[in-house]
Amino acid sequence: MRAHPRPRLFSPLRLSAYLIGLGFLVVAAFSSPPFLGGEITLGPVVGGVTDSQGIVFVRLSEPGPVGVLYSTDSYFRRDVHRSVEVQAEEGHDLTAQIPLTGLEPATTYTYRVLAGLGPRGILNPYRFTTAPPPNSLHDFDFAVFSDLSLVNVAALAYASAGAFSPAFVMQIGDFDHSNPGIIPPPVTIENWRWMHRRVLGDSASGQDFAKFVASTTPFYHIWDDHDYGANNADRTAPWKDMATQAFLEYFPLPARPNPAGGLWYSFRYAQAEIFVLDLRSERDPDDAPQGPEKSMLGDDQKAWLLDGLLASTARWKFIISSSGWNLRGKPTDSWALFSDEQSEIVQFVRDRGISGVVVLSGDLHSGGGIDDGTNAYFPELSVPATNIHQQRDCTGGECGTWSEGILTGIDPSGFALIRVRHDKTSGADRLLLQTRGEDGSLRLEYLVELP
Ligand SMILES: [Fe+2]
Structure with missing residues (x-):
């Protein structure tokens, strides 16, 4: 030997x-x-x-x-x-x-x-x-996180996701549940800044984020209600401008389609395009009457989304929805309360033959769920809570129906891993949607193939 x-x-x-x-x-730094x-x-x-x-x-x-x-x-x-x-x-x-x-x-x-x-x-x-050029064909993984604990605990899932060397990492809402639009009074922009410092480094989970994600893996974030400012909050929130300013101070985003509007944006990675929706700053109140005018997106964001889906040359079009999308999922503070607008989006995609649409959603605080489109129109993965321990049911009390299952009644901490695979021989692309525990173990998996 x-x-x-x-x-x-x-x-x-x-x-x-x-x-x-x-x-x-030294020469470069001091020239x-x-x-x-x-x-x-x-x-x-x-x-x-x-x-x-x-x-x-x-x-x-x-x-x-x-x-x-x-x-x-x-x-x-x-x-x-x-x-x-x-x-x-x-x-x-x-x-x-x-x-x-x-x-x-x-x-x-x-x-x-x-x-x-x-x-x-x-x-x-x-x-x-950096990302490969749009439309180049690659095998790659990316990790998605949602909903962190309000108490100051570590987030081991960041390290476990890092072990897969993800091309990029997303956090799609409730990075913190501290409700800075309400607590502590008086409400000032410092409430949001304090929260952002926690999640990026000052808390136990923030330290894990800084160690395993922040400096090395391209990071994309959007808020949900509790980090926007308050439970089920919408466009009528009086502190919306403060929340927006603090978010833009702390999170590096791709160019936004409407800098004067909300935070929505898209970005490309090889054969994928990711449409990140801002479902809070333009949202009509949840309790507004149902009808064709009721909107979670607002006119400008909706036009951008539909135009973007139609024009996209990407094989995979991921829609990031901080609220649940599954029409048989959580009935409160979800797309179930905006069903006319949801139908409009679904019909648009179907009428124009747009393929490869997949929804990645947050909010449920479960151990992760997957639907093949039976209940959600498109394949949907509900991202597990990141580091919430001892959670025994989904938020709102109902997880709903998911064709591939949804895990609850267990320690839900974990993450989603999205695995894009290209077969050079056949030219076909496939997608593995996975939910994983905080130790990286596989929980649910579903294969998506293009028609
Ligand atoms: Fe949450």
Whole structure:
């Protein structure tokens, strides 16, 4: 048997490469006025990633400029780019979102944040990978989270999802249930900022998020009622503008179709397009009378969704719905109360022969559920709660009917794993919808094939 050579962590070759890289890094960082004033107190979080750009979010300890150095070379010996300088200002709670441009598709970048000398600062490298070009065909997984515990507990599911090396990670609502539109009074924007700092780093689950997701995996978020501000909240909430401002301060998003409107957006990853709906800021009150005018989306978002579905060249079109979609699912605070608008969307998709539509929904706090379309028009996966323990039933008391089942009465913590697979021989694509426990174990699985 051949003996394995002992790994040499500081071989002469490796050490010299490191020193050369460090030299390049110093030159690049200080070739124009350095900005190393504040320390990073939160982040980095990488988001808004496409095949050519991305955004790095950080929060600093004091006002000042911040930027990012990034390179395809992990030692920064070549191909070093320096972002524009962004100001972290008191008026935006010392947050900054730094755009990275001119990126190559499906390429891994190492980056360093030009801030502070502390443990998260310029001395610490991070890495993320850009998306492949739209319509290229790839095998990839992505992970989806929903509904975190109100109490301060860890979220082991982040680490378990990370073990699958997801192409990106989504959190589709109730990242926190602290109801910042109500608690604590008086209601100020600080309520939302405090909540965002918790989920991104200051709580036990936030620390897991920071460790296993934030800096390395492109991250996409949308709110549901409890992180928008209050239970079952809608467009009439008096604090809507505060909630919106704080969200935009803390979460890097792709370009929004209507920056003056709500938070909805879409993004592409290879043969998939993901339509992320904002089901709170435009929503009519749940108790408004049913009818063709009643809307969860609002006119502008609905037109964008329908146009986007029709125009999409993606094989898979994921609709992210923080509220339950299944018409035989939870009867309250769900699409069941907006059935006319839901029918309009379904009819539009059917009339125009749009294929590959799949719904990923949140809100139920279950161990995860899947429907093949029998009860939900399209295949739907209800995402498990992330770290809520000892939950014994779905929110609202009813899980509804799901063709592939829904798990409840068990510890529901977990996540959804969406696995896109392309068969090079046949040219066919298939999709595995999976719900997994917080340890990564498989719970439910359903195969979707294109017609
Ligand atoms: Fe929730």
